[in-house]
Amino acid sequence: MAFNVTIRQSGKQFQVEPDEPVLTAALRQGIGLPYGCKNGACGSCKGTVLSGQVEQRPHSSSALSNDEKTRGMALFCCATPGSDLEIDVREIAGVGDMQVKKLPCRINAIERKADDVVVLKLQLPANERLQYLAGQYLEFILKDGKRRSYSMATPPHSEGPVELHIRHMPGGAFTDHVFSAMKERDILRFEAPLGTFFLREDSDRPIILLASGTGFAPIKAIIEHAVFKNLQRPMTLYWGARRKKDIYMLELAEQWAKDIPNFSFVPVLSEPDPSDAWTGRTGFVHRAVIKDLPDLSGYQVYACGAPVMVESAQRDFTQHHRLPEDEFYADSFTSAADLAHPV
Structure with a gap:
């Protein structure tokens, strides 16, 4: 029953x-x-x-x-x-309005952005239009029935291919294939849109965007969507990585800081190499936010990337720096390894 x-x-x-x-x-x-x-x-x-x-x-x-x-x-x-x-439980308005579809796609381009990061561009069937919210993700449906999730880095208004940012996880069956055998014109199947990580447009709070690694992908979609909608809210992007090369779209983010009113960009490296000649911020990316903004009571935060970063940010921001719990939105990039030892 x-x-x-x-x-x-x-x-x-x-x-x-x-x-x-x-x-x-x-x-x-x-x-x-x-x-x-x-x-x-x-x-x-x-x-x-x-x-x-x-x-x-x-x-x-x-x-x-x-x-x-x-x-x-x-x-x-x-x-x-x-x-x-x-x-x-907190309910999410707007998600139910989006039709979740299973679609085929063709690999339009594979662009290497770093040693371990590629931008994958997916061409949808000519008669299909994928509606989604900036920040949501898709799931590839593999031949064995397993699924792999990746955030869409292109904003919903984009007319071109759907862009994904994929980091190589050595030993990972799917990313090993992406980095060694996948080629343009290959056919894949996916289901989308999924997830409840997306820009809340009904707020006038300044926005903190917090990314680690390829967690930048949905943040990119959110920023480009906000610009397209001419939202006037101040936005600050904090992008954390180990080394300079891991901030794989540094020039794009720097260009945004020049072109977008009320937009700031703060790159943060945790382990800069001497060859990086890095003079910028160092340490954990969420600690950089705290140093700049010890009182977060008036802000809205979007955090995406490694689970440890997301969990640390949520704990510290809400428990010690006055961010309201319902103003923290997150997407943890979990992998099969995160469930290797379930309880």
């Missing part, structure tokens, strides 16, 4: 089939719950079970700690109900 789930704040209700994750059921019925990886690695879909019981399937301990479990929290992407539920 199906179970009824009620969302405390809005009073919305939806049904969950036996053994079906709460998140899957919500999305199936047009209810916009937050999510990222959908496999228990990132923690984006976390909420509180106010009444009823859920079974929590294996997940990363960093996404949901034992302490959070004892406080009644759950990861709804891998929590199945054992009874009717009442839950407290």
Whole structure:
């Protein structure tokens, strides 16, 4: 039998089939719950079970700690109900308006931007138009049924190919293929748009954009979308990487700082090489934000990249620097390795 789930704040209700994750059921019925990886690695879909019981399937301990479990929290992407539920979780407006499609695409171009980063450009069928929100991602559907997620770096208004930024994960089946065997005109299949990381346009708060590595991809889409919509909110991009070469679109970001009113760019290197002759900021990228803006109470933050960066930023910004919890939006770039030792 199906179970009824009620969302405390809005009073919305939806049904969950036996053994079906709460998140899957919500999305199936047009209810916009937050999510990222959908496999228990990132923690984006976390909420509180106010009444009823859920079974929590294996997940990363960093996404949901034992302490959070004892406080009644759950990861709804891998929590199945054992009874009717009442839950407290932030709803996302606008996501349900986008039609999720499965589409073929052709590799239009493969451009090497760094030793371990390529820009992949995907040509969609001539009669297809992909509608999405700036910041969302797609999932490649591989021949064995496995999926790989990548953020779309092109803004929704772009008429050209869809651009992805892919970092080589040595030993990773998909990225090994991308860097060694993939060629132009190859055909792939994907599902999109996915995710609840996108620019909230109903706010007038200044925007902090926080990226590590290829977490720059959805941030790029958000910035270009904001410019296209002529949004006047101040934006500051903090882009962190180990070495100068890892900020693989440095010239583009520097050009934005010259051309876009109220836009600032702060590159931060954690391990600059002497050959970089680096005179800019160093250390952890989120600490650079704190140094510049110790009081974040009036800001809105978009963070994307390595899970450790996203988690550190969320903790420090909200607990110690007055950022409201509901003004922190994030997309952790989790990989299969993040679920190697699930709990």
